[in-house]
Amino acid sequence: MLKVYVAGKISADTPAEMFANIRRGIALTVDIIRLGHAPYPTFTNFLWSLHEEIPNETFYSMDLTWLASADVMVVVPDGHDQSFGVHELEVPLCEELGIPVCMGIEDFKDWLHKYELLHEKKA
Numbered sequence: 533m534l535k536v537y538v539a540g541k542i543s544a545d546t547p548a549e550m551f552a553n554i555r556r557g558i559a560l561t562v563d564i565i566r567l568g569h570a571p572y573p574t575f576t577n578f579l580w581s582l583h584e585e586i587p588n589e590t591f592y593s594m595d596l597t598w599l600a601s602a603d604v605m606v607v608v609p610d611g612h613d614q615s616f617g618v619h620e621l622e623v624p625l626c627e628e629l630g631i632p633v634c635m636g637i638e639d640f641k642d643w644l645h646k647y648e649l650l651h652e653k654k655a
Contacts, residue, residue: 540608541615
């Protein structure tokens, strides 16, 4: 079971757009669960703010701590190019730590197939 960090655009101009982004992230997270892996879905962070307002910087710090221990990061393709977190924080950390980055579930499945073949040969 791999640790899969799930990232993508969350912020939006309207609540409806924000929840559409969150729904896409949750759908990707469920796909990863169905494949038998352990996702860390950044899309659920907003839930903590229902209890008390938490600054974005706190979420970024929490997320990057988790990302540093991930086996792979999977990004929701829709809107990822507009995400500060993805482009300014998460992808650079992945590059620094050698964590693979996949764009969407099909890219993840392709990477996973190669990963499994590589680790099967080593076993």
